[in-house]
Amino acid sequence: MKIDVLSLFPEMFEGFLTTSIIKRAIDSGHVEVTIHDFREFATDRHKSVDDTPYGGGQGMVLMCKPLLDCLKTVVTKDSLVILMSPQGMTHHQAYAEELALNQKHIVIICGHYEGFDERIRDYVDVELSIGDYVLTGGELGAMVVMDSVIRLLHGVITQASHEDDSFSNGLLEYPQYTRPYEYEGSKVPDVLISGHHENIRKWRLKESLRKTMIKRPDLLEKRSFTEEELEILKEAKVKS
Numbered sequence: 696m697k698i699d700v701l702s703l704f705p706e707m708f709e710g711f712l713t714t715s716i717i718k719r720a721i722d723s724g725h726v727e728v729t730i731h732d733f734r735e736f737a738t739d740r741h742k743s744v745d746d747t748p749y750g751g752g753q754g755m756v757l758m759c760k761p762l763l764d765c766l767k768t769v770v771t772k773d774s775l776v777i778l779m780s781p782q783g784m785t786h787h788q789a790y791a792e793e794l795a796l797n798q799k800h801i802v803i804i805c806g807h808y809e810g811f812d813e814r815i816r817d818y819v820d821v822e823l824s825i826g827d828y829v830l831t832g833g834e835l836g837a838m839v840v841m842d843s844v845i846r847l848l849h850g851v852i853t854q855a856s857h858e859d860d861s862f863s864n865g866l867l868e869y870p871q872y873t874r875p876y877e878y879e880g881s882k883v884p885d886v887l888i889s890g891h892h893e894n895i896r897k898w899r900l901k902e903s904l905r906k907t908m909i910k911r912p913d914l915l916e917k918r919s920f921t922e923e924e925l926e927i928l929k930e931a932k933v934k935s
């Protein structure tokens with residue numbers, strides 16, 4: 696997969712691209728990431744990329760030309776152009792999976808200031824938001840989207856570890872434990888050291904359902920259930 700990012704602050708991506716799993720994915724060739732500073736496409740002496748809004752009002756608006764001149768150097772017919780914006784569709788796991796599976800080339804536009812000249816949206820395929828809050832720019836959102844997609848690329852991390860991710864099966868993740876067995880009086884649940892894999896699987900499923908019921912009941916509304924899960928939910932309702 697190839698990802699091109701358009702940003703006025705390429706330096707914001709250095710830590711992200713040179714650390715841990717993302718660094719490994721780039722070094723192993725699973726993904727190629729290029730950050731483009733679209734200020735380089737500003738043609739005037741002051742390298743302007745923004746200007747005051749027509750119709751007056753506070754703040755500055757990103758101009759079309761420098762950004763779109765930069766975009767045109769990276770976009771091909773197979774590109775998916777994503778614009779990071781608070782007005783966009785809220786990013787979610789299923790969309791990360793869709794992008795990781797289907798997209799060969801993603802272009803992410805990061806804006807700053809109070810937004811973009813509306814005509815930029817004519818060159819955008821998807822407007823995407825990482826949540827209902829306004830940030831100083833789209834860069835953090837771009838890193839969130841890239842992280843969620845790159846980790847899913849085949850071979851970046853073991854397939855098994857995806858299955859138990861929160862949200863990957865539509866449920867929150869079951870509780871995890873590692874050594875020591877006892878920490879300040881708190882012990883690891885017996886089932887996890889029983890070596891009984893079927894009991895462990897059942898316990899984990901039950902805990903995922905329980906945690907999801909408590910913390911994110913909304914996730915259960917839009918999810919279909921296996922017979923076994925329905926059994927567990929019925930049992931839980933009886934007890935509650």
Ligand SMILES: NC(=O)c1ccc(NCc2cccc(O)c2)nc1
Nearest residue numbers: 780781806810824825829830832836
């Ligand atoms: N929730 C998000 O994904 C998100 C994305 C960008 C952003 N800031 C740049 C920007 C871009 C466009 C309009 C605008 O008003 C602000 N802030 C939050």
